[in-house]
Amino acid sequence: MRNIIIIGMSSDIGKSLATSYIRDGNRVIGTYRASHSNILDPILHDGVDSYPVYCDIRESKDIKNLCSVTRQWFDGGWDTIIFSVAS
Numbered sequence: 589m590r591n592i593i594i595i596g597m598s599s600d601i602g603k604s605l606a607t608s609y610i611r612d613g614n615r616v617i618g619t620y621r622a623s624h625s626n627i628l629d630p631i632l633h634d635g636v637d638s639y640p641v642y643c644d645i646r647e648s649k650d651i652k653n654l655c656s657v658t659r660q661w662f663d664g665g666w667d668t669i670i671f672s673v674a675s
Contacts (some may be wrong), residue, residue: 602672
């Protein structure tokens with residue numbers, strides 16, 4: 589099992605990556621910017637091992653929060669980080 593961070597999990601590519609990693613038994617922290625993101629719903633409500641975090645990477649307070657969540661949820665370590673932000 590690996591600990592994976594996906595920046596932009598609410599993008600189509602981010603969602604597909606998260607779904608694949610979770611299906612393979614990995615733990616995923618994924619970020620999103622839109623609080624009403626429907627793209628996250630299928631991932632978050634199927635009992636999978638993922639953790640959604642609101643994060644606008646342009647904001648230092650959001651990055652600090654992501655780091656705090658990562659330390660707590662992954663017990664301090666992560667194996668892979670993927671940037672999948674879309675506009």
